[in-house]
Amino acid sequence: MTYDPNNVFAKILRGEIPCKKVYEDDFALAFHDINPRAPVHVLVIPKGPYVSMADFTLKAPAELVAGFIRAVGTVARQLGVEEQGYRILANSGANAHQEVPHLHIHIFAGRPLGPMLVERK
Numbered sequence: 001m002t003y004d005p006n007n008v009f010a011k012i013l014r015g016e017i018p019c020k021k022v023y024e025d026d027f028a029l030a031f032h033d034i035n036p037r038a039p040v041h042v043l044v045i046p047k048g049p050y051v052s053m054a055d056f057t058l059k060a061p062a063e064l065v066a067g068f069i070r071a072v073g074t075v076a077r078q079l080g081v082e083e084q085g086y087r088i089l090a091n092s093g094a095n096a097h098q099e100v101p102h103l104h105i106h107i108f109a110g111r112p113l114g115p116m117l118v119e120r121k
Contacts, residue, residue: 001093001101003049009102013047023075027067030075030107039110040079040086044072050103052092072105081109087116 004010011017012029019031022042033041046068050056057065076086086109091098 001051003051004101007100007102009045009100027064028071038108042107044105051101053090056103087113
């Protein structure tokens with residue numbers, strides 16, 4: 001998957017599309033998902049043109065990688081989801097059902113989330 005500078009998250013970063021912002025710093029932007037899958041469903045995206053975690057950790061400067069990961073933790077704390085628990089998820093590629101070619105971390109919380117994957121027999 002190649003980076004598309006006109007993807008929806010790139011447009012959100014540029015301010016062309018509004019979002020319900022939760023957090024922003026020099027490294028990341030966090031906002032509520034428009035189609036939530038849990039009572040708390042927030043997306044955290046890095047500020048830069050990265051398709052996946054592999055792409056990000058290969059190409060991004062170390063301070064951006066560290067700042068982005070710290071932002072994910074900061075958002076979880078600000079959302080108040082640590083005590084009851086939360087899930088973070090980053091899809092990468094077609095088999096993982098990545099829909100937007102911009103690295104994004106989902107934070108899910110607010111109810112029991114159940115098992116991550118269903119066992120196939």
